[in-house]
Amino acid sequence: MCPPRKSSLASTASLPGPEDIHRKILPNGITVLCRGNFNSPSVSINGYVSAGSIFDPDGKLGLADFTSAALMRGTEKHSFDSLYNELEAVGASLGFDAGVHTTAFHGRALVEDLPLLLDLLSETLRQPVFPEAEVEKLRHQLLTGLAMRAQDTSDMADLTFDEILFHDHPYARPEDGFPETIQAITPQDLAEYHRKSFGPRGMVIAVAGAIEPKKVIDTVGRVLGHWTNPRQMEPPPLPALKRLKETVRRHVTIDGKSQSDLIIGTDGPLRTDPDYLAAALANSILGQFGMMGRIGDAVREKSGLAYYAYSNLSAGIGPGSWSVSAGVSPANIRTASDLILRELKRFVRDGVTKQELSDSQANFIGRLPLSLESNGGVASALLNIERYGLGLDYYRRYPDLVRAVSRAEVIAVARKYIHPDRLAVATAGS
Amino acid sequence: MPEHTKTKLSNGLTVLLKEIHSAPLISAWMWYRVGSRDEAPPLTGISHLVEHMQFKGTPKYPASVMDKAVARDGGMWNAFTFLDWTTFFETMPAGKIDLALRLEADRMRHSVFDEKEFASERTVVASERQGNENEPLFQLGEAVQQAAFRVHPYHHEVIGDMADIRSMRRDDLYHHYRTYYVPGNAVLGVAGDFKTREMLSRIRELFGGVPGGPTPARMARPEPEPPGEVRLSVEGQGETVYLQVAYHVPAASHSDFFALSVLDSLLAGPSNLNMFGGGGISNKTSRLYRALVDQGLAVSLSGGSTATVDPFLYYITLTVHPKRKAEEALAALDVELERAQDELVSKQEVARAIKQARANFAYGMENITNQAFWLGHSEMFADYDWFLTYLDRLAAVRPKDVQRVARAYLRPQNRVVGTYLPAGKAGK
Numbered sequence: 051m052c053p054p055r056k057s058s059l060a061s062t063a064s065l066p067g068p069e070d071i072h073r074k075i076l077p078n079g080i081t082v083l084c085r086g087n088f089n090s091p092s093v094s095i096n097g098y099v100s101a102g103s104i105f106d107p108d109g110k111l112g113l114a115d116f117t118s119a120a121l122m123r124g125t126e127k128h129s130f131d132s133l134y135n136e137l138e139a140v141g142a143s144l145g146f147d148a149g150v151h152t153t154a155f156h157g158r159a160l161v162e163d164l165p166l167l168l169d170l171l172s173e174t175l176r177q178p179v180f181p182e183a184e185v186e187k188l189r190h191q192l193l194t195g196l197a198m199r200a201q202d203t204s205d206m207a208d209l210t211f212d213e214i215l216f217h218d219h220p221y222a223r224p225e226d227g228f229p230e231t232i233q234a235i236t237p238q239d240l241a242e243y244h245r246k247s248f249g250p251r252g253m254v255i256a257v258a259g260a261i262e263p264k265k266v267i268d269t270v271g272r273v274l275g276h277w278t279n280p281r282q283m284e285p286p287p288l289p290a291l292k293r294l295k296e297t298v299r300r301h302v303t304i305d306g307k308s309q310s311d312l313i314i315g316t317d318g319p320l321r322t323d324p325d326y327l328a329a330a331l332a333n334s335i336l337g338q339f340g341m342m343g344r345i346g347d348a349v350r351e352k353s354g355l356a357y358y359a360y361s362n363l364s365a366g367i368g369p370g371s372w373s374v375s376a377g378v379s380p381a382n383i384r385t386a387s388d389l390i391l392r393e394l395k396r397f398v399r400d401g402v403t404k405q406e407l408s409d410s411q412a413n414f415i416g417r418l419p420l421s422l423e424s425n426g427g428v429a430s431a432l433l434n435i436e437r438y439g440l441g442l443d444y445y446r447r448y449p450d451l452v453r454a455v456s457r458a459e460v461i462a463v464a465r466k467y468i469h470p471d472r473l474a475v476a477t478a479g480s
Numbered sequence: 481m482p483e484h485t486k487t488k489l490s491n492g493l494t495v496l497l498k499e500i501h502s503a504p505l506i507s508a509w510m511w512y513r514v515g516s517r518d519e520a521p522p523l524t525g526i527s528h529l530v531e532h533m534q535f536k537g538t539p540k541y542p543a544s545v546m547d548k549a550v551a552r553d554g555g556m557w558n559a560f561t562f563l564d565w566t567t568f569f570e571t572m573p574a575g576k577i578d579l580a581l582r583l584e585a586d587r588m589r590h591s592v593f594d595e596k597e598f599a600s601e602r603t604v605v606a607s608e609r610q611g612n613e614n615e616p617l618f619q620l621g622e623a624v625q626q627a628a629f630r631v632h633p634y635h636h637e638v639i640g641d642m643a644d645i646r647s648m649r650r651d652d653l654y655h656h657y658r659t660y661y662v663p664g665n666a667v668l669g670v671a672g673d674f675k676t677r678e679m680l681s682r683i684r685e686l687f688g689g690v691p692g693g694p695t696p697a698r699m700a701r702p703e704p705e706p707p708g709e710v711r712l713s714v715e716g717q718g719e720t721v722y723l724q725v726a727y728h729v730p731a732a733s734h735s736d737f738f739a740l741s742v743l744d745s746l747l748a749g750p751s752n753l754n755m756f757g758g759g760g761i762s763n764k765t766s767r768l769y770r771a772l773v774d775q776g777l778a779v780s781l782s783g784g785s786t787a788t789v790d791p792f793l794y795y796i797t798l799t800v801h802p803k804r805k806a807e808e809a810l811a812a813l814d815v816e817l818e819r820a821q822d823e824l825v826s827k828q829e830v831a832r833a834i835k836q837a838r839a840n841f842a843y844g845m846e847n848i849t850n851q852a853f854w855l856g857h858s859e860m861f862a863d864y865d866w867f868l869t870y871l872d873r874l875a876a877v878r879p880k881d882v883q884r885v886a887r888a889y890l891r892p893q894n895r896v897v898g899t900y901l902p903a904g905k906a907g908k
């Protein structure tokens with residue numbers, strides 16, 4: 051059946067806003083957000099519960115990650131195989147993914163199968179049983195993943211970068227743990243962690259697709275509205291970040307690699323900081339816009355040193371990171387890092403031009419409809435609004451917010467965070 | 481499904497248009513019938529390098545001007561080179577699509593291929609290849625593909641051999657560009673928020689003046705019947721053993737392609753043919769997952785084929801369990817394949833594969849870029865009807881068809897078995 055279509059020549063009024071985002075807080079604390087999107091007879095659900103690797107003991111690092119993967123390994127009603135059979139038989143998917151602060155979930159289905167998807171979401175969140183045989187199979191898969199990570203120059207550079215930048219901070223710890231910590235985790239640990247940290251408090255679910263939002267909110271209420279967990283723990287407070295006092299370099303040797311990965315960077319703002327948007331625009335100019343901004347121009351376009359070279363701003367609940375990454379031949383590591391350092395120095399010394407800022411502003415505003423086209427894109431946008439308290443009218447106000455950022459603000463935020471003599475420099479490769 | 485129009489301009493350019501008014505976006509895809517199968521040593525990888533040089537500017541739109549213009553308008557653009565084709569796309573806010581069309585019309589004919597730019601881009605591509613070489617599965621896949629095609633130019637990887645990347649000259653590239661980038665060898669597919677009549681008239685204005693010229697012939701070196709099973713191993717770093725088994729299968733236009741797609745769904749989970757926005761359906765209740773991963777012989781597996789002009793390969797790729805051997809996993813794989821050959825699959829299993837395909841199609845419909853992709857992509861190996869009738873043709877597959885293709889193609893004599901062995905584990 052074809053869903054109804056919107057009228058011809060849609061305009062930017064098709065961006066999500068207060069009158070078409072439906073939001074409700076269920077009595078047990080779960081926030082539900084819904085928006086209709088009739089491009090296709092499909093639906094996406096995205097969301098999170100307030101359980102992340104922040105609770106992991108050092109000796110059992112990877113516990114939240116292991117648990118999130120194990121939720122689908124069997125419940126009180128379904129075995130691993132029968133659970134996946136329900137999903138796969140209808141071409142639906144459901145998965146969990148642990149971060150530091152939250153465990154995210156994401157699912158999609160044909161709209162006719164949304165009730166099934168919500169039932170299975172509720173079941174896996176509330177009634178996982180962590181069967182021993184399945185946990186052991188999963189353990190081998192995780193260990194194989196870690197063996198592959200140890201051979202991956204990009205993964206190892208990332209991991210090392212976080213260790214340097216976030217020294218003595220929970221963000222320094224890899225969410226997927228280490229082989230010895232994965233070995234130390236028992237099925238009882240998974241069950242215990244689930245009992246203590248999974249619950250409705252802090253949970254958010256966003257649904258987008260060919261749906262009637264009010265009906266879906268009712269369904270979510272029916273399926274998850276009775277969930278309680280009086281034992282759900284409060285997450286521990288996040289310690290302050292100790293910023294680097296000097297440049298710290300670290301190299302991980304991985305033999306037999308024809309390319310090395312390089313990450314140079316610093317800490318960055320929180321997503322809720324007032325200068326976040328200025329930093330995002332600064333980052334665009336530095337290493338995103340067009341063929342990856344100034345970094346792409348210097349490292350790839352002019353010097354031909356790398357297939358990829360770009361900058362990335364990662365901002366969330368706690369301190370973020372602002373980094374430049376490149377994949378280069380081992381012989382060119384030095385040349386590439388010198389070029390990147392030169393660009394960073396120039397960036398904080400000279401700032402950005404009026405043209406550069408207006409280009410990136412136009413890009414941020416112009417690409418909005420594209421990022422909000424798919425159900426997954428809309429659902430992520432709804433979660434963003436909720437997680438960071440941006441307001442239901444955020445995407446409508448967004449063009450004005452972007453236009454309001456001045457050159458002086460961009461330069462100020464760059465100087466606040468980027469100190470060319472206090473950088474984390476991580477490399478991995480031969 | 482909204483209707484589409486297909487037109488051929490007098491210079492030979494095929495144009496497919498499809499109005500979609502769900503979002504204020506338009507996506508344009510320019511396709512050329514040229515890919516790695518049109519190359520021979522010492523010019524392997526030349527199609528991919530030409531694709532890169534198409535971003536290096538024309539007199540009207542110098543290199544840095546093009547990408548900045550697209551980005552300023554909030555567009556997304558990129559290009560891909562494959563075995564059979566090269567494609568360039570832009571997805572833009574609807575009011576800005578004209579820029580993309582002007583760029584494509586211009587670089588169909590006026591790219592400069594500046595020597596200095598080429599010198600720099602050559603090292604970028606060398607770096608791209610080095611990045612690929614870091615991956616065990618690239619090393620294994622390259623060896624398997626070479627072993628599968630002794631004669632057909634599907635023999636080499638799209639990126640080409642390092643020796644050729646390092647040695648080819650600017651004039652080689654320019655010749656390749658002028659030979660293949662002609663209207664008669666191209667398809668333009670545009671989907672999104674426009675009116676067909678206005679869009680077609682603008683396309684005529686911009687592309688109609690590009691001279692037609694001869695349409696290049698394609699290299700025709702059919703692969704002979706394989707001599708029997710080929711086995712190989714690649715040694716490298718790490719701790720993980722990978723197994724890749726590749727079966728010779730027919731082209732996308734062959735009627736068996738559809739029964740093979742159903743078989744693939746049953747064996748290894750549904751393949752996602754969308755370029756954007758599909759996929760994500762897991763394969764944990766597929767026959768091979770149950771036989772290999774559930775039984776502790778592998779930790780993950782995937783399967784899939786590709787829509788190609790000439791017969792290519794159906795791949796099954798396994799990450800072998802750290803405590804098991806590749807041979808044990810292969811033996812269990814063979815048991816499952818024999819089962820598909822000996823026993824009819826149930827109607828329910830076939831119905832399930834069709835529902836999975838329907839879901840993947842619906843996911844792909846969520847974005848305009850992907851819908852525009854299909855307009856031209858299907859023309860590269862068949863025509864747009866292939867896409868329009870895909871679900872119906874899958875639905876027409878019967879259990880006995882699945883059995884027949886399993887017997888015809890998934891035979892040991894028809895395959896290459898490749899194993900990636902960590903240097904320390906070889907011989908163990």
